[in-house]
Amino acid sequence: MAKNFHVGHLRTTVIGNSLYKIYEKLGYKVVRINHLGDWGTQFGKLILAYKNWSSREKVEKEGINELLRIYILFHKEAKDNPELNEEARSWFLKMEQGDEEALNIWDWFKEISMIQFNRIYQLLGVEFDSFTGESFYMDKVSAVVKELTHKNLLEESQGAKIVNLDKYNMAPCLITKSDGSSIYPSRDLAAILYRKKTFHFTKCLYVTGLEQKLHFAQVFKVIDMMGYDWSNGLIHIPYGLVSISGEKLSTRSGNIVYxxxxxxxxxxxxxxxxxxxxxxxxxxxxxxxxxxxxxxxxxxxxxxxxxxxxxxxxxxxxxxxxxxxxxxxxxxxxxxxxxxxxxxxxxxxxxxxxxxxxxxxxxxxxxxxxxxxxxxxxxxxxxxxxxxxxxxxxxxxxxxxxxxxxxxxxxxxxxxxxxxxxxxxxxxxxxxxxxxxxxxxxx
CATH class of the missing domain: 1.10.730.10 (Isoleucyl-tRNA Synthetase; Domain 1)
Incomplete structure (x- = not known):
C-alpha cells in the first residue's frame, strides 16, 4: 500500500488469478483473497515523511505519486540521519496503540492506494472476493500470543517473544517485538487461523515472492507445532524476481517500471x-x-x-x-x-x-x-x-x-x-x- 503498482507486483496478481481459474475449472470452490500490505513500519515512515516534506494539498493533487516521492526521499534522508528510522517506528507504534491522528493519515493513504490498484485490476480483468489485509488481523494477534503461551511454545529473546525452531534447522519465528508490537509472522498466524475457521479450506495457497520462502516455512511450522493437523494444506507458491537490466526493482531507490x-x-x-x-x-x-x-x-x-x-x-x-x-x-x-x-x-x-x-x-x-x-x-x-x-x-x-x-x-x-x-x-x-x-x- 501507498506505493505505485509496478511490474514486480503484476506477477503475484496474474499467477494467482490463473491458479484461481485453473482450480475453478477442476471443480474447486475458490476464494480469492488480496492480502494487502496495509500495516507495518513502512506506514510510520510515510507518516513521518508526509509531516516533514509534504502537505495535504500536494497529496490530494498528486495522489500516489506524491506518496512514492516522499517514501523514496525518506530512505535517502535516513542514510544520513538514522534517527529518522526511530521516529518512524514511534509513529507506527502510535498506530498500534490507536492514536487517532496516525490512524486517520494511514486510512487516507490506503484510500489513495486503492484508487490506483482498482484501475489496474480492472485493466487486467482481475477480481477478488476479499481485500482483508494485515490490518484486519491486528485485533486477532493477542489470541494467537495467548494460544502460543498456553501451549508452551513462546520464549523470550532480548525482550521479544519468539518460537524456537532450532530443531527444524530454521531461525526463530518472531511473534512480538521488544516493544510489544506485532510483526509479519504473528499477523500471518492470525490470518491462517481466521481463514481456516471462516472458509474451512482444503488448501490455502500463498502466492508471493521467493524471498519470503523462509518466512512461510517458519509460519507454517508454527501452525504445525500448535497441533493443527491441517497445516499440510498451507502451501507457499513462490515466484522469481523481476529485474531491469539485471538490477532488482526497488521502490526505495526508484528503480521501477509502473x-x-x-x-x-x-x-x-x-x-x-x-x-x-x-x-x-x-x-x-x-x-x-x-x-x-x-x-x-x-x-x-x-x-x-x-x-x-x-x-x-x-x-x-x-x-x-x-x-x-x-x-x-x-x-x-x-x-x-x-x-x-x-x-x-x-x-x-x-x-x-x-x-x-x-x-x-x-x-x-x-x-x-x-x-x-x-x-x-x-x-x-x-x-x-x-x-x-x-x-x-x-x-x-x-x-x-x-x-x-x-x-x-x-x-x-x-x-x-x-x-x-x-x-x-x-x-x-x-x-x-x-x-x-x-x-x-x-x-
Whole structure:
C-alpha cells in the first residue's frame, strides 16, 4: 500500500488469478483473497515523511505519486540521519496503540492506494472476493500470543517473544517485538487461523515472492507445532524476481517500471499494429486492449514462475514467436474459417476417417493432451504449463491449416476438417481464459 503498482507486483496478481481459474475449472470452490500490505513500519515512515516534506494539498493533487516521492526521499534522508528510522517506528507504534491522528493519515493513504490498484485490476480483468489485509488481523494477534503461551511454545529473546525452531534447522519465528508490537509472522498466524475457521479450506495457497520462502516455512511450522493437523494444506507458491537490466526493482531507490504505464503502452502498441495490418477492423480499441493486456500476462505466465525475469520492453511487447498475440491471432484465424463455412454446424454425421494427414493426427493428439496439461498445472501450481501447451496447440493448428485445404476440399473431408478447426479454437480460447487472457474474434 501507498506505493505505485509496478511490474514486480503484476506477477503475484496474474499467477494467482490463473491458479484461481485453473482450480475453478477442476471443480474447486475458490476464494480469492488480496492480502494487502496495509500495516507495518513502512506506514510510520510515510507518516513521518508526509509531516516533514509534504502537505495535504500536494497529496490530494498528486495522489500516489506524491506518496512514492516522499517514501523514496525518506530512505535517502535516513542514510544520513538514522534517527529518522526511530521516529518512524514511534509513529507506527502510535498506530498500534490507536492514536487517532496516525490512524486517520494511514486510512487516507490506503484510500489513495486503492484508487490506483482498482484501475489496474480492472485493466487486467482481475477480481477478488476479499481485500482483508494485515490490518484486519491486528485485533486477532493477542489470541494467537495467548494460544502460543498456553501451549508452551513462546520464549523470550532480548525482550521479544519468539518460537524456537532450532530443531527444524530454521531461525526463530518472531511473534512480538521488544516493544510489544506485532510483526509479519504473528499477523500471518492470525490470518491462517481466521481463514481456516471462516472458509474451512482444503488448501490455502500463498502466492508471493521467493524471498519470503523462509518466512512461510517458519509460519507454517508454527501452525504445525500448535497441533493443527491441517497445516499440510498451507502451501507457499513462490515466484522469481523481476529485474531491469539485471538490477532488482526497488521502490526505495526508484528503480521501477509502473504497471499502469506498461499496460497502457502495450495497448497503444497493439493499436498501432492493428492500424498497420487491419485498419478496417471493427472494435479496434477493444481488440487492442485484449491483445496488449494479453501480451503482458502471457509473457509473465509463459516463464516458469520460479525463474527470475529480466524486464525488457522489446521482449514483453513483441507480437511474434511464443507470445500471447500469436495464440490470439491463430484463434482469430480459426474463427474466420468457421464463419466462412457455417454449414458444418448442422451436420451430425461426420466421418473422421477422412483425417488421414500427419498434421491432422498431430493436432488431434495435441487436443487430447489438454486435460492432462490442466491437471499437471494444478498439481504443480504452474500456469506456465498451460501457456506452453497453448503455444504448442497454436503451432500444430497452423501446420494443419497450411497443409490441409479446407474450403477447396471434398464435402465430407471438409466437414471433418472443420470439426477439427472447431475443437482447436474452443480449446485455445479456454486455455487462454485459464491464463486470464481474452481472445478477440477478429484480428
Amino acid at each position: 504497471a499502469e504505464e506498461l499496460l497502457k503502452e502495450a495497448i497503444l502498441r497493439a493499436e498501432k499494429a492493428i492500424e498497420t495490418r487491419n485498419p478496417n477492423l471493427q472494435n479496434k480499441e477493444k481488440t487492442a486492449k485484449m491483445v496488449g493486456i494479453g501480451a503482458i500476462i502471457f509473457h509473465d505466465l509463459f516463464h516458469q514462475r520460479i525463474k527470475n525475469i529480466d524486464f525488457s520492453w522489446d521482449e514483453v511487447l513483441s507480437f511474434e514467436g511464443s507470445t500471447g498475440p500469436y495464440v490470439q491471432y491463430t484463434y482469430a484465424r480459426a474463427k474466420s474459417i468457421l464463419r466462412k463455412n457455417p454449414d458444418y454446424v448442422s451436420s451430425l454425421d461426420i466421418d473422421f476417417s477422412h483425417l488421414k494427414e500427419d498434421t491432422s493426427f498431430q493436432l488431434v493428439k495435441k487436443l487430447n493432451d489438454y486435460p492432462k496439461a490442466v491437471l499437471y498445472a494444478a498439481d504443480s501450481y504452474e500456469p506456465s504449463i498451460i501457456a506452453r501447451y497453448v503455444i504448442g496447440l497454436a503451432q500444430e493448428f497452423n501446420k494443419f491449416y497450411h497443409n490441409c485445404s479446407i474450403i477447396n476440399s471434398e464435402y465430407e473431408i471438409r466437414l471433418a476438417r472443420l470439426c477439427l478447426v472447431f475443437a482447436a479454437q474452443k480449446v485455445m480460447k479456454e486455455a487462454m481464459e485459464l491464463l486470464g487472457i481474452q481472445c478477440p474474434e477478429e484480428m
